[in-house]
Amino acid sequence: MDDLFATVFDDLVDRAEERLALLAIIGPLLPGVRLAIVDRQGQVVGDLPETSPAILAPLLRRAQEGSALVSAENARGERRYAFCLEPPDTLVFSLPVSGGDISADPMQAQLCLNTFQLALARRGQNEALLESAQLHRQIEVLKKQHVHLIDDNHEQYLLLQKREKEYAKELEKEIARQTKELRAKNRELEAASRLKSEFLANMSHELRTPLNAIIGFSGLLIESELSAEQDDFVQTISKAADNLLVLINDILDLAKVESGKLDLASEPVDLAALARSVSAMLAAQAAARANNIRVHVDSALPPRVLGDEVRLRQILINLVGNALKFTEHGWVDIQLKKGEGGGDQVVFEVRDNGIGIAHHRLQAIFEKFTQADGSTTRQYGGTGLGLSICYQLVTLMGGQIVVESAVGTGSVFRCLIPLAGVKVEKATPLSAESAAGPVAAFKQAGSIAVLLVEDNLVNQKLARLLIQRQGCQVEVAADGLEALARLQDKKFHLILMDIHMPNMDGLEATRKIRLLEGLAAESMKYASLGGGTARIPIIGLTASASKEDEQNCYEAGMDGFLTKPINKEKFVETLNGYRQKRSA
Amino acid sequence: MPSAQTLVHKFNDLKTLPHVAIRVTQLVNSDAATMKDFEEIIKLDPILVIRLLKLVNSPYFGLVNRVESISKAVVYAGMKNLRNMVAVEALRNLFTEDDNQEFSRRQLWKHCATVAILARMIAERLFGLAGEDEFLAGIIHDIGLIIEDQLAAQELREVARLYRSGTEVITRYEDEIIETNHCKVGGLLVFNWNMPPEVVEAIKKHHDQDKVYPVPSITSILHIAEYIASRVNCGAVQGRQDPLPPYLTSHMKSRMTDYKVLIKDFPAEMAKAEELYREEA
Numbered sequence: 001m002d003d004l005f006a007t008v009f010d011d012l013v014d015r016a017e018e019r020l021a022l023l024a025i026i027g028p029l030l031p032g033v034r035l036a037i038v039d040r041q042g043q044v045v046g047d048l049p050e051t052s053p054a055i056l057a058p059l060l061r062r063a064q065e066g067s068a069l070v071s072a073e074n075a076r077g078e079r080r081y082a083f084c085l086e087p088p089d090t091l092v093f094s095l096p097v098s099g100g101d102i103s104a105d106p107m108q109a110q111l112c113l114n115t116f117q118l119a120l121a122r123r124g125q126n127e128a129l130l131e132s133a134q135l136h137r138q139i140e141v142l143k144k145q146h147v148h149l150i151d152d153n154h155e156q157y158l159l160l161q162k163r164e165k166e167y168a169k170e171l172e173k174e175i176a177r178q179t180k181e182l183r184a185k186n187r188e189l190e191a192a193s194r195l196k197s198e199f200l201a202n203m204s205h206e207l208r209t210p211l212n213a214i215i216g217f218s219g220l221l222i223e224s225e226l227s228a229e230q231d232d233f234v235q236t237i238s239k240a241a242d243n244l245l246v247l248i249n250d251i252l253d254l255a256k257v258e259s260g261k262l263d264l265a266s267e268p269v270d271l272a273a274l275a276r277s278v279s280a281m282l283a284a285q286a287a288a289r290a291n292n293i294r295v296h297v298d299s300a301l302p303p304r305v306l307g308d309e310v311r312l313r314q315i316l317i318n319l320v321g322n323a324l325k326f327t328e329h330g331w332v333d334i335q336l337k338k339g340e341g342g343g344d345q346v347v348f349e350v351r352d353n354g355i356g357i358a359h360h361r362l363q364a365i366f367e368k369f370t371q372a373d374g375s376t377t378r379q380y381g382g383t384g385l386g387l388s389i390c391y392q393l394v395t396l397m398g399g400q401i402v403v404e405s406a407v408g409t410g411s412v413f414r415c416l417i418p419l420a421g422v423k424v425e426k427a428t429p430l431s432a433e434s435a436a437g438p439v440a441a442f443k444q445a446g447s448i449a450v451l452l453v454e455d456n457l458v459n460q461k462l463a464r465l466l467i468q469r470q471g472c473q474v475e476v477a478a479d480g481l482e483a484l485a486r487l488q489d490k491k492f493h494l495i496l497m498d499i500h501m502p503n504m505d506g507l508e509a510t511r512k513i514r515l516l517e518g519l520a521a522e523s524m525k526y527a528s529l530g531g532g533t534a535r536i537p538i539i540g541l542t543a544s545a546s547k548e549d550e551q552n553c554y555e556a557g558m559d560g561f562l563t564k565p566i567n568k569e570k571f572v573e574t575l576n577g578y579r580q581k582r583s584a
Numbered sequence: 585m586p587s588a589q590t591l592v593h594k595f596n597d598l599k600t601l602p603h604v605a606i607r608v609t610q611l612v613n614s615d616a617a618t619m620k621d622f623e624e625i626i627k628l629d630p631i632l633v634i635r636l637l638k639l640v641n642s643p644y645f646g647l648v649n650r651v652e653s654i655s656k657a658v659v660y661a662g663m664k665n666l667r668n669m670v671a672v673e674a675l676r677n678l679f680t681e682d683d684n685q686e687f688s689r690r691q692l693w694k695h696c697a698t699v700a701i702l703a704r705m706i707a708e709r710l711f712g713l714a715g716e717d718e719f720l721a722g723i724i725h726d727i728g729l730i731i732e733d734q735l736a737a738q739e740l741r742e743v744a745r746l747y748r749s750g751t752e753v754i755t756r757y758e759d760e761i762i763e764t765n766h767c768k769v770g771g772l773l774v775f776n777w778n779m780p781p782e783v784v785e786a787i788k789k790h791h792d793q794d795k796v797y798p799v800p801s802i803t804s805i806l807h808i809a810e811y812i813a814s815r816v817n818c819g820a821v822q823g824r825q826d827p828l829p830p831y832l833t834s835h836m837k838s839r840m841t842d843y844k845v846l847i848k849d850f851p852a853e854m855a856k857a858e859e860l861y862r863e864e865a
Contacts, residue, residue: 005847008815012828012836131845137712145714149662152619159618 006040006088015045015089022091025119032096040088048092050074056092063090069113071103083113091116197259204252208543209456211248212565214241216462219568220469245565250385253314257392263547264396265308268422271346272297274309275334278316282324290329293320298337302421305346311393312348312417318386319350319413327354327410344420345399353410362403366391390415448493448579449473451528453483453509454541455501459564463496463541466568470575480504484512487528492536494578497558499542499549507556510538514557537578541566588768592776595731604629605674609778612667622666623658635669636661638860664716671723672697672861678730687733687744691822696723698818701857702809702850703802709846710839711800721786721802722809724774726820728766728787731773736762748823755791767791796831807832812847 006013015037026033036046038060048056055072062070063082071081078094079101085091095102102108218238226234256262279293286293316334323332330353339345357365366387390413394401399417450467452474454460460476467474475490477483479501486492495513499506513536516522516529523529528536539560540553550561560574607625611617626632633654640651640660651657658666679693700722707715732740743757750757758765771788786802789795790810797803807829814825828836836843 004816004851005844008812008847009836009840009843012833012840014837127841127845130841134709134842134845137710138708140712141708141714145662148714149659152662153659156618159616160620163618 015039015043019046021123022119025122026116029115029119030095033093035091035093037085038090038092044092046092048080048094050076050078051080051092055080059092060090064088069103069109071101081112083116085116085120194259197255197261200251200255204248204255205543207248208245208565209459211241211245212543213458213462215245215565216466216568220462220465247385250389253389254385254392257389257396261548262393262396264311266306267309268304269307269309269312269419270304271301271336271419272303274313275316275336278313278320279334282317282320285321286324286332289324289327291324291327292331293324294331294333296333296335296337298335300338301336301346304422305344305419306422307397307417307419311397315390315393315415316348316350318390319348319415322386323350323352323354323411323413327352330354330410339416341416344418345416346419348415348417349412350414351410351412356407356409356411357403357405358407359405362405365403366401387413447471447473448582449475449491450575451475451477451483451486451492451495453477453480453495453501453506454498455479456498459498463566466566466571467496467575470572472575472579480506480509480512483509484526487513487536488526490527492528493582494575495536495538496541496562497538499540499553506540506542507552510540510553510556510558513538539574539578588764588772591731591735591764591769592772594735595773596776602674602677604632605670606777608667608670612663613778617663619655619658619663622663623655626658626666626670627654629673632670632673635673635860636666639665639669642856642860644856664714664720668716668720668723671720675723675727676861678727687729687741687821689730689733692726692729692820695813695818695820696726697857697861698813698816698854699723699725699806699809701853702812703805705846705850705853706805706808707800710842711805713800717780717783718802718805718809720779721783721806724779724783725770725787725790725806725810726766727773728768728770729820731769732758732762732766744821747821753791753793753826754821765791791826793826793829796829799832799835804832804835808836816850 019035019037022037023033023035026035034047036044036048038044038056042060044056051074055074059070059072059080059082063084067084069081069083071079073079080092080094081103082090082092102112215238218234218241221234222231222238253262275295275297279295282293320332320334333349333351335347335349335351337347337349339347391401394415394417397417397419399415401413401415403411403413405411450472452460452463452467454463454476455478460478464474464476475486475492477486481504483495483497484504487495497506497510504512513529516526517535537559538557539562540550540558541562541564542549542553543564553561562571562574604625608622611621611625626636636654636657637651639645640647640657645660647660651660661669675696676693679689679696700719703718703722704715707713707718729740739762740758743754743761746757746761747754755765755767767788767790771784774787775784782802786806789797789803790806792803797807811826811828811832813819819825
């Protein structure tokens with residue numbers, strides 16, 4: 001028995017049982033054997049007759065000294081053998097055979113010990129079996145743990161998946177929340193931007209009215225008798241006012257585009273004529289800086305395309321004007337050709353050999369109030385709005401504008417704009433009257449009576465002067481009501497009607513006039529609406545130049561539409577148009 | 585004199601189980617805990633990290649490749665091993681050196697470790713159980729004695745003296761002098777820590793000599809382990825051993841050879857544990 005085991009199980013071990021178990025094994029091997037187990041306290045378990053303590057004590061001592069078989073003789077000459085079974089237990093036994101001392105003969109002693117060892121080994125076998133069973137249990141535990149680990153693993157996988165899903169959901173929620181916030185912010189910003197644009201549009205309108213007076217009167221002043229110095233002053237005022245008008249128009253245009261109020265017309269446009277007229281218009285400006293404008297129109301282009309001529313012209317003027325500004329002793333090419341991508345793309349290319357733009361400035365060039373270099377503003381003037389307007393207009397037309405440039409070599413601005421060709425019916429060139437000039441034809445026409453309906457005193461004065469200079473009679477009414485009264489009293493041939501007026505505005509007055517014209521009996525009361533005769537032409541005059549205003553004018557029954565500040569040439573042209581119609 | 589409840593309250597005011605131990609126990613009880621959560625907590629304590637890596641790289645796990653990453657080690661060890669490891673670390677600090685002849689905390693720690701290892705061995709080898717809860721029960725079963733030592737040191741020494749010279753179970757003397765006993769106190773404390781109910785039960789009943797508990801159960805295994813420990817001179821209080829309840833005596837007799845095999849391997853297991861939990865420099 002092991003020491004440790006003995007310590008632990010001393011109280012539990014039943015040596016009688018152990019002896020019986022041992023006897024069961026050894027009995028068949030050594031028939032007639034009798035045995036006893038003696039523990040460390042000298043307790044004897046088993047039957048050993050005729051063995052006095054006097055014999056047993058030295059026998060046990062000798063046995064516990066080593067592993068050898070020892071023996072002693074009792075009083076009857078019988079031998080008692082002993083050996084250390086499993087420390088601290090000692091086995092004492094007797095054999096039925098009488099005769100010599102087995103322990104004295106090494107061979108026999110060994111044989112005897114071996115027999116007992118065999119018996120013990122058989123018992124040990126049992127131990128080994130149990131040990132193996134324990135190992136098996138441990139293996140089973142490990143197997144279970146292994147399965148558990150795999151289950152755990154799966155569970156963990158599911159848990160993580162769930163967490164991830166929850167996280168994704170959270171994320172989604174957060175994104176949705178932020179998106180909502182951003183959208184709201186965006187709406188706010190859009191509203192603010194729209195308000196700003198509307199404010200700009202209103203401001204422009206308010207600015208144009210006084211400018212109308214400045215431009216108009218300085219124009220008239222130039223035509224009067226002036227000293228050289230005075231003439232120079234007035235020229236300066238006139239030029240400055242013109243520049244201011246361009247700037248205000250630009251701002252208004254931008255504001256209109258940005259507030260979505262710019263409507264594009266779709267009418268046949270002669271591209272070649274357009275390019276030539278722009279070239280002609282800017283020829284003087286080119287000459288001033290010793291530049292040469294050249295025009296190339298690709299013959300493959302349709303002669304006419306559907307588009308907004310005014311805006312296309314504006315784009316070209318801006319681009320060419322810009323090119324001229326930054327070029328000296330050089331050339332500016334206007335090239336119109338078909339887009340390479342096929343379809344209806346038309347390329348408007350404006351190329352110069354001017355100072356060019358540094359690469360890093362190219363990005364910003366289409367932004368508002370930006371020039372390639374802050375210093376260029378001082379050197380070359382301009383507001384920096386021109387290119388921005390071009391960009392906005394081209395974009396509005398569904399096209400794109402690109403720029404290539406190299407410092408010292410020049411720049412190329414290229415607009416690609418989708419413009420569908422017009423099926424040619426008869427290739428009538430646009431009337432040449434603009435080239436001939438409207439003023440020339442006018443003197444021959446007869447005089448007419450014009451009713452000017454305008455509340456603003458300055459505008460009254462200006463328009464009156466312009467009309468009188470054309471050799472026409474003019475009378476002024478301050479609002480719609482007064483106009484109706486005048487029409488009753490006198491025969492007028494043309495009405496120039498302001499829109500915004502107190503008491504009765506221009507639109508209402510026009511509607512009233514058209515209504516009266518329709519009623520034969522009523523119209524007889526009006527000298528100007530003489531019953532049944534052709535209806536009296538009414539031309540709107542307004543500082544608010546939106547498409548919507550124009551539409552309103554026509555709907556009210558007007559026949560034409562002029563914007564303020566009054567462009568002298570256009571004014572005269574329109575006036576003459578009606579004059580000629582009348583005399584025809 | 586105080587009730588078990590008062591002692592536990594007072595003790596909690598003095599010393600609390602480290603945050604790590606509480607969190608880990610919570611996680612083991614939680615259905616939604618992932619090994620990632622365990623990793624996050626174990627990482628906070630360098631000693632635990634060293635233990636953990638030692639544990640998974642020990643022959644017990646028999647891994648071919650050395651595990652160096654905490655996350656991997658956490659997965660290999662499993663939740664209950666982690667819980668036990670943390671409990672051992674947390675409790676060891678309570679068994680501070682405070683020796684005297686009557687009652688030695690160091691001796692008590694050795695006793696608890698021995699009982700824990702034996703309980704796990706018995707569960708695994710004789711009954712084919714995982715043995716993790718049995719180990720935990722072994723480690724914490726005498727925590728009540730620590731509380732008493734903390735709050736009623738003089739009385740506890742008197743109890744130890746009486747016990748050594750007397751014949752009754754130790755709890756009888758505690759009830760007499762401290763008016764409560766370490767089984768009640770320990771059971772209450774461990775209950776508050778959210779330990780598994782079977783473990784709490786075993787702690788409450790580990791000196792119960794009169795009742796018969798199923799074999800195997802954590803309570804009966806704890807009894808056997810306690811008996812063997814006291815036989816190898818690793819009792820809670822040295823100098824006396826409590827007898828084994830009769831039903832367990834007959835159980836042990838019936839599986840004597842099994843226990844013999846187990847005892848043979850015990851020193852090696854003990855050495856392994858000592859190596860694993862050796863105080864780091």
